[in-house]
Amino acid sequence: MTANATKVRRTARWAAPVLATVAVAALGTYVAEAQQARSNNLMTPGVQRAVAATGLAPVESFSSIQNTAERSIALFLEASKVVEHPRCINCHPVTRRPTQGDDMHAHVPPITSEAATHAAGVPCGSCHGQSNRPTGSAGIQSIPGAPHWGLAPQSMGWQTLTSGQICEQLKDPKRNGNRSLEQIRVHMSEDHLVAWAWHPGQGRTPAPGTQEQFGSLIAAWIATGAHCPK
Amino acid sequence: MRIQVNGTARDVEVDPDTPLLWVLRDVLNMTGTKFGCGAALCGACTVMVDGVAVRSCITEVGSIGSGAVTTIEKLGDTKTGQALQKAWLDVDVVQCGYCQSGQLMQAAALLEVNAQPDDAAIDDAMAGNICRCGTYPRVRAAIKQAAADLKGRR
Numbered sequence: 364m365t366a367n368a369t370k371v372r373r374t375a376r377w378a379a380p381v382l383a384t385v386a387v388a389a390l391g392t393y394v395a396e397a398q399q400a401r402s403n404n405l406m407t408p409g410v411q412r413a414v415a416a417t418g419l420a421p422v423e424s425f426s427s428i429q430n431t432a433e434r435s436i437a438l439f440l441e442a443s444k445v446v447e448h449p450r451c452i453n454c455h456p457v458t459r460r461p462t463q464g465d466d467m468h469a470h471v472p473p474i475t476s477e478a479a480t481h482a483a484g485v486p487c488g489s490c491h492g493q494s495n496r497p498t499g500s501a502g503i504q505s506i507p508g509a510p511h512w513g514l515a516p517q518s519m520g521w522q523t524l525t526s527g528q529i530c531e532q533l534k535d536p537k538r539n540g541n542r543s544l545e546q547i548r549v550h551m552s553e554d555h556l557v558a559w560a561w562h563p564g565q566g567r568t569p570a571p572g573t574q575e576q577f578g579s580l581i582a583a584w585i586a587t588g589a590h591c592p593k
Numbered sequence: 594m595r596i597q598v599n600g601t602a603r604d605v606e607v608d609p610d611t612p613l614l615w616v617l618r619d620v621l622n623m624t625g626t627k628f629g630c631g632a633a634l635c636g637a638c639t640v641m642v643d644g645v646a647v648r649s650c651i652t653e654v655g656s657i658g659s660g661a662v663t664t665i666e667k668l669g670d671t672k673t674g675q676a677l678q679k680a681w682l683d684v685d686v687v688q689c690g691y692c693q694s695g696q697l698m699q700a701a702a703l704l705e706v707n708a709q710p711d712d713a714a715i716d717d718a719m720a721g722n723i724c725r726c727g728t729y730p731r732v733r734a735a736i737k738q739a740a741a742d743l744k745g746r747r
Contacts, residue, residue, distance in 0.1 A: 473720045484707065485702075488645065488647070489648055490633040496653060498632040499632070499650060499651075506651050
């Protein structure tokens with residue numbers, strides 16, 4: 364038994380009433396805010412498609428689409444199963460309030476971030492470390508974490524947008540961090556924070572497919588002209 | 594493993610994955626920091642590392658490195674901490690008291706980055722510190738009093 368587990372067992376007896384109180388309060392918050400998420404239309408058709416995805420189709424499977432622009436759009440829509448997956452889009456809010464879970468309920472505790480990583484007095488690092496962390500609570504298996512954990516900049520807000528709107532935003536240097544399409548490809552294929560989506564820690568559904576497959580789809584989308592769905 | 598706690602180097606024989614909270618409470622016998630939920634939801638275990646609020650229940654001690662840990666036991670050594678302690682007593686914030694060490698540490702972390710927080714800033718920063726007794730209005734009033742007190746001293 365690890366030291367961690369030993370300490371948790373030692374404390375479990377006296378801490379149970381406190382834990383139960385917090386758990387009940389947290390559960391009520393989760394339910395109320397999950398309902399709010401639905402009413403705010405965060406679960407767009409694109410997000411629902413991403414949540415339902417069990418994998419990514421390989422680039423080759425799109426070769427039967429003769430029209431290049433149509434093939435490019437189909438490739439992007441396949442890649443968007445990652446882009447719009449809650450593991451990614453939860454931290455791309457249009458507001459400065461992150462969401463969590465596959466139902467995109469409001470982040471608990473409530474956070475409003477002034478900058479990418481810093482709500483005044485409560486930076487993301489107060490809870491999110493350099494890697495996923497186990498908890499001492501049965502209800503939540505781990506706290507997600509990776510280096511440079513934080514919200515995407517305001518200009519890269521994706522929540523409530525259509526797949527087409529996200530696509531156009533990704534191509535726009537004024538809104539994508541002044542990146543070229545090649546830099547977008549490298550970011551999607553190699554960035555460690557993007558990579559976290561496939562290693563999200565216990566209790567969380569990973570993004571579909573692999574980062575390598577995702578990167579290949581993005582590369583093929585760019586190679587076919589980076590067309591966007593309407 | 595050597596960690597810096599309240600200005601003193603402390604050698605502790607623990608696994609690197611041991612939560613900082615248990616190192617403080619069970620190894621160093623510093624029981625001012627409390628266990629609440631174990632999942633960074635309630636804020637009872639809040640301490641500071643290099644002046645930044647951290648939830649010690651899910652912070653692996655091995656991740657701290659040379660970071661300076663400050664706990665409730667040392668809060669009164671700073672001007673901010675003294676102002677908060679006085680305000681807490683003047684406003685009579687505490688009811689059962691279980692969450693209050695976390696509330697105070699989070700309040701101190703807030704005043705480090707925002708010397709004169711308004712209601713919204715206080716609510717944003719303190720939203721992750723749950724109080725079963727509902728002392729929130731008094732917490733807010735005490736933070737404002739401490740901020741005013743500190744401003745008057747400058």
